[in-house]
Amino acid sequence: MFSRKLALPLLPLMAALSSAQASAQQAPPPPQVSVAKPLVREVVDTDDFIGRFQASEQVSVRSRVGGYLQNIDFQDGQLVKAGDNLFQVDQRPFDTALSEAKANLAVANSTLTYAKAQFDRVDALVKSGSQSVSTLDDRRRELQSAEASVQGAEASVDRAKLDLVYSNITAPLSGRIDRHLISVGNLVQADQTILTTIVALDPIDLYFDVDERRLLSYAETARTQGKVLQEGGGGIAVTVTLSDRDHTKFTGKVNFAENVVDPATGTLRVRARFSNPDFILQPGLFGRVSIEGSNPYKAILIPDEAISSDQNERIVYVLSADGTVTTKAVRSGPKLYGYRVIRTGLTGDENVVVKGVVRVRPGAKVTPVTVVLPQENNEAPSSSQEAAATTETTK
Numbered sequence: 001m002f003s004r005k006l007a008l009p010l011l012p013l014m015a016a017l018s019s020a021q022a023s024a025q026q027a028p029p030p031p032q033v034s035v036a037k038p039l040v041r042e043v044v045d046t047d048d049f050i051g052r053f054q055a056s057e058q059v060s061v062r063s064r065v066g067g068y069l070q071n072i073d074f075q076d077g078q079l080v081k082a083g084d085n086l087f088q089v090d091q092r093p094f095d096t097a098l099s100e101a102k103a104n105l106a107v108a109n110s111t112l113t114y115a116k117a118q119f120d121r122v123d124a125l126v127k128s129g130s131q132s133v134s135t136l137d138d139r140r141r142e143l144q145s146a147e148a149s150v151q152g153a154e155a156s157v158d159r160a161k162l163d164l165v166y167s168n169i170t171a172p173l174s175g176r177i178d179r180h181l182i183s184v185g186n187l188v189q190a191d192q193t194i195l196t197t198i199v200a201l202d203p204i205d206l207y208f209d210v211d212e213r214r215l216l217s218y219a220e221t222a223r224t225q226g227k228v229l230q231e232g233g234g235g236i237a238v239t240v241t242l243s244d245r246d247h248t249k250f251t252g253k254v255n256f257a258e259n260v261v262d263p264a265t266g267t268l269r270v271r272a273r274f275s276n277p278d279f280i281l282q283p284g285l286f287g288r289v290s291i292e293g294s295n296p297y298k299a300i301l302i303p304d305e306a307i308s309s310d311q312n313e314r315i316v317y318v319l320s321a322d323g324t325v326t327t328k329a330v331r332s333g334p335k336l337y338g339y340r341v342i343r344t345g346l347t348g349d350e351n352v353v354v355k356g357v358v359r360v361r362p363g364a365k366v367t368p369v370t371v372v373l374p375q376e377n378n379e380a381p382s383s384s385q386e387a388a389a390t391t392e393t394t395k
Helices: 005-026 092-130 134-168 212-225 384-395
Strands: 032-036 041-042 046-055 056-060 067-072 085-089 169-170 175-177 196-198 204-211 238-240 249-256 265-275 285-290 297-301 305-312 312-317 325-336 339-342 351-355 367-368
Touching: 046 325, 092 134, 092 305, 134 169, 204 212, 204 285, 212 265, 238 265, 297 325, 305 325
Parallel strands: 032 367
Antiparallel strands: 032 351, 041 297, 046 204, 046 285, 056 196, 067 085, 085 169, 175 196, 204 265, 238 249, 238 285, 249 265, 297 339, 305 312, 312 325, 312 351, 325 339
16 A cells, blocks of 8 residues: 555646546547639639510411301311411302402403494594594593403402402411310401411520620620620520429520610510420420620639638638638639639639538638549539529629
């Protein structure tokens, strides 16, 4: 057994050893995080708008003649081609009118033959001195009147033939037809009763509004690239995404822009035209339009999850050479290739914490795991990350 005098000097040493062991057990190792250099590549900014599709052509089908509807020669909602028969108005009144016009023409031709014979007879007598010149003038007037009557009768025949043709109502353009708006047996009033409508689906147009700021940017881009908004079919390329799960993209080109900015909204209405051979795009659908918003430039790209918030600014955590974490304030831009564009704050040479951001603090040590960012980030961000990034972009 140790004596009390020998044990007393050892007490402070034992206390110190116990404290050191407790400190060693309580201090956790530096957290492990993934760090990577930002991706630097040539990009073009894109802007998104919401637009609505409209038919490139649309017509309300009316009859040019009046009468009772006799036939409907299409199925509601089918695709039709220009010239296809759609409706038929009762043709019997027009057949009768045509026969009457032909009979009147025959009478007019008979009168003309008689008037010409009379004129020739009197003309011969005037030349022999057996008839007066005034009589010849009367016969000339009668001949000219008969010729005019023939022309009028021929015009009546042509009009009757045209009415008979118009009694068959055909499609004025190719596209998808609506339901019939009037049934067989109803009276059709000429140039008034709307029978149905047809919309052209290929090509199809998309209209969207561009604000003043981005309009000026597009104008600069167009001048640099040698393109103009009104360059029919050869203007600035756009893509549109529908609200389906496949997120299928369709490519078109801007072919028209209004010539005046709306003073009430400060926007300009723009039209893009899309090829639609499969008729997937329909008038009235909404689409998210993406359009190039800049000339190509070198951009610094990092994942959205590498960006954090510090009060009213966005920050990223950067790893120094000794493993200490520091922060850098950044200004973010649009999202491209699955990454967020960093406008200012980074040079592209930093080691940025891309995963494990919640485990780091400024001035703390970490255990870095170096990774290489792929050229495209296909990982879908969470809704909260996307909302935060969108908010920053719009500031």
